[in-house]
Amino acid sequence: MGTDTIRYPDDLSDRERDALHQVELGVENLHRAHGHLVSFHHSTGRAMDHLDTAEGLLRECGYDQFADELRDEYLPRGVVAERDSDDAFGGRWSYDILETFQDTFLADIVAFGERVTGEVANGLRHAAERKQESDWIDRSRRE
Template sequence: MSDSSTSTDLTAEEQTAMHEVEVGLEWMLRAQGHLLAFHHAIGHGMDHLDVAETELRAAEYTTLADRIRDDILPRGVTADDRWSYSVVEEFQASFLAPLTEFERVARDSVTDGERHVAERAQERAWRERARR
C-alpha cells in the first residue's frame, strides 16, 4: 500500500490475508491467556497442597505430608520437569514474540500499519447500507 493509500485501496486478497494474520495472532493471544490461566490454576492448587502438608503433619500423617513436601510441591508440570511459569515464558519468547513481530511487519508492508482493515471495510459497507 503506498503512502497515500487507505484500506479502501487494498485488493480483496490483501484484505483477506491481513484479516487472517490479525485473527491468527488474536487466537494466539487467547492461547496465551489459557496458558496464564493454567499457570495460575497450578499455583492455586499448589498453595492448597502446601496447606494440606501442614495439616497432615499436624494430624500425624507424616508420610503423606512428606510426600507432598518431597514429591508433589517441587515437581514440574511437564515430563521434563518444567514449572508452569516456564511453559508460559517459553511460549511467549519462542512463539508469540516472533508471531507478533511478523504481524507488525506484515501490517506495515501491506496496510501501512493500519489494523483491522477487513472490519473497517465491513463497518463502511454496513453504514452505507443503512444510509440507503
C-alpha cells in the first residue's frame, strides 16, 4: 500500500486503538509461542531418534539392560505425564501438545482477535501502526 493510500479508522479513539493493539500483540505473541512449540516438537523428535539409535548401539555393545530401559521406559513414554495417571505410557507426546494448542487455545484467540478487529475497526488490522505511520508521514511533510 503506497503512502498516499494509507488507511486507518479515523473514528477510533486512542483507547480503542490501544485495546486493538494489545489484542493484536497478544495474538502475535501466541503465534511466537506456537513457533516455540513447533521447535519443541521437532527437537523432542530428534532427541528421541538419537535415543532410538542409542538403544541399538548399546545392545550391540552388550549393554542390554540400558537398551531395554530405553526401549521399555523412555521411548514409548510421552514427554508430559498425565495428571493423576500411574500409567507410564499415559503421557502426552509433543505432537499432541502442539495439536491441542493449535486446535484450541491458539485457534480460539485468533478467532477472538478477528471478531474484535471486525467489530471495533471494521476488520482493519494494525490500526495503531497505521495511525503512527500516518502521523509520521504528516509530520515529515509539515516540517
